[in-house]
Amino acid sequence: MSAEMIVFWILAIGAVLGALAVVLPPFGRNPLHGALALVVSFIFMAGVYVQLSAFFVAVIQVLVYAGAVMTLFVFVIMLLNLTPEELAQPKYSWYKVLSVFSALAIGFIVASGLTHVLVHFHAASIPATFGNAASVGGVLVKKWLFVFEFSSILLLSAIVGAVLIARKRRS
Amino acid sequence: MGVPLSYYIGLAVVLFTIGAIGVATRRNMLVVLMSLEIMMNSVNLVFISFARFRGDVGAHGIVFVVIAVAAAEVAVGLAIAIQIFKHNRSVNVDEADKLKY
Numbered sequence: 001m002s003a004e005m006i007v008f009w010i011l012a013i014g015a016v017l018g019a020l021a022v023v024l025p026p027f028g029r030n031p032l033h034g035a036l037a038l039v040v041s042f043i044f045m046a047g048v049y050v051q052l053s054a055f056f057v058a059v060i061q062v063l064v065y066a067g068a069v070m071t072l073f074v075f076v077i078m079l080l081n082l083t084p085e086e087l088a089q090p091k092y093s094w095y096k097v098l099s100v101f102s103a104l105a106i107g108f109i110v111a112s113g114l115t116h117v118l119v120h121f122h123a124a125s126i127p128a129t130f131g132n133a134a135s136v137g138g139v140l141v142k143k144w145l146f147v148f149e150f151s152s153i154l155l156l157s158a159i160v161g162a163v164l165i166a167r168k169r170r171s
Numbered sequence: 172m173g174v175p176l177s178y179y180i181g182l183a184v185v186l187f188t189i190g191a192i193g194v195a196t197r198r199n200m201l202v203v204l205m206s207l208e209i210m211m212n213s214v215n216l217v218f219i220s221f222a223r224f225r226g227d228v229g230a231h232g233i234v235f236v237v238i239a240v241a242a243a244e245v246a247v248g249l250a251i252a253i254q255i256f257k258h259n260r261s262v263n264v265d266e267a268d269k270l271k272y
Contacts, residue, residue: 004173012182019186019209022202023193031201038205045212052179052223057215057234064238069208069245076249077201080256099195107188114180114217121176126226136231144232151239158243166250 008051014044031082035073042066054131179220186213200252200262204245211241 018041022034042065049058129135140148186209193206215234222230255267 002173008174008178012178015182016185016189019189022205022209023189023197025197031199031205034202034205038208041209042212045216048179048182048216049219051174052219054219054223054231054234057219057231060235060238061215064242065208065212069242072245072249073201073205076252079253080201080262082262096196100192103191103195104188106191107184110187111184114184117221118177118180121221121224123176123224124226126223127228130223130226130228131231135228136235139228140232140235143229144236147232147236151236154243155239158246162246162250165247166253 004051008048011044011047011051015041015048018042018044031077032074035070035077038073039066039070042070052131053126056131056133056136176220176224180217183213183216183220186210186216198263198265200248200255200264200267203264204248204252207244207248208241211237 018037018039021037022041042061046058046061046066049055049061127135190206190208190210190213193209194203197203197206215237218230218234218237222228252262256262258269259266
């Protein structure tokens with residue numbers, strides 16, 4: 001087993017354990033614990049991105065996800081200040097077992113589609129500047145300029161929408 | 172080349188399934204939003220791993236757009252969660268069913 005493989009397994013197991021701690025009820029009953037486990041998962045994912053030589057995306061992942069989005073989550077959890085009774089999950093039921101099966105079915109569909117892509121995949125060599133800020137910025141303003149501009153409009157409308165929804169109603 | 176592409180794709184599928192299980196089973200709206208974040212992250216991982224093995228940096232631009240969409244979704248979703256909590260003192264998504272009837 002090469003060193004890269006060992007690093008990959010450490011990062012992958014860390015990311016999966018963090019995600020499981022968010023989802024599984026014994027750990028994630030308190031949403032604050034879930035948010036902290038999600039930060040751990042995101043930082044391990046950033047490590048995987050570094051291993052895939054996507055350095056700039058890894059930095060943005062830590063800044064935006066583990067920084068900004070998680071701050072928003074923790075802030076809302078603090079604002080809501082849920083009591084243990086409000087956090088209680090209903091007992092396990094047939095409905096819950098069926099929803100786990102449907103989620104596994106969705107995962108199976110995704111896996112089969114990706115396997116189909118993998119079979120017909122042809123690898124190519126990568127350029128030396130792959131994944132640094134200059135190459136990513138260049139592709140963002142040359143290849144995806146319209147998508148980039150539309151995402152700025154999306155963010156602006158999300159800001160306005162969030163303020164409009166969350167403000168106090170004047171009755 | 173150290174780690175084969177299929178390992179990264181396998182990790183992405185596992186994370187996507189975990190996120191889907193969270194969305195399907197958890198009833199706390201905040202945890203549902205966190206599970207959605209996990210699913211979006213696994214999609215980003217698929218983009219980045221294919222970009223790495225194709226030698227094409229174009230997918231990184233799409234990853235940025237996905238991150239922007241995730242941030243917008245969280246901002247609006249948490250605002251809606253606050254309003255739902257103000258309305259019926261709970262963030263349980265099963266109790267937020269006023270629009271159904």
